[in-house]
Amino acid sequence: MNPIINQIGTVFIPVQNIQQARDWYCDILGLPITEEILFDHLYVLPMQGTGIVLDSKIFQKERIYQYPAFHFNTADIKKAYQFIKNKDVQLVTDIEHDQWFTFKDPDGNVLMICEV
Template sequence: MNQQKQTKEENDTQTSPIKNKVGSIFVPVRDIEKSRSWYCQVLGLKEADCSIMNGHLCPLPMVGTGIILDTMPMWGGDQPGGAPSIDTPAFMLLTEDLKGSLEFMKKIGAELVTEIEHDHWFVVKDPDGNKLMICAE
């Protein structure tokens, strides 16, 4: 009993080698080229700056935490329906012009999930049905 208690205390004080830092966020997509075009349009990026790697990955040049579009062949992307979409926003994209961002998303034909909520955010779907939150900075 004493040895078990000591081991638990040692585990509680052990420092984790895992950093308190997010490297990149993976977004499951079905058509990597179509998704790259859509995200480049939304984020104001040039497609030429967003290379498709290994036929299924497309890292997007972001400020801060990265976004990687991925057809996810190891995680269901090779199935008829593809990898499951993100059904609950897992991250937010920031804007200094929330109303202008909503109008832009409407103009490009993005599917709206919500209008502006609490004067702070709204949610849209990307072409693969992933829900994305756009939030005032």
């Protein structure tokens, strides 16, 4: 029997300023902001499913995501695109194939939203 579970537990995102990153991610995801920053460099976003941990200890310019390592789900790609656009977030692409688009967080990590 294989002891490794075929399931992703958590994705770590390198961020420069843990408090600013926490506030930005909580804002775009509609999550409550808690003050619990662990070990002065980790913030666990309260996600459904696979977790996301913001980590300022691993931040280096060469470690930011140049391409999406995962995507956030949406039921309406056009509404999600307009929402992100209204937040003055830097868009990388327009909606592609009526299914997905990419944008950057304040540290330059490329993120994706995809309609499921």
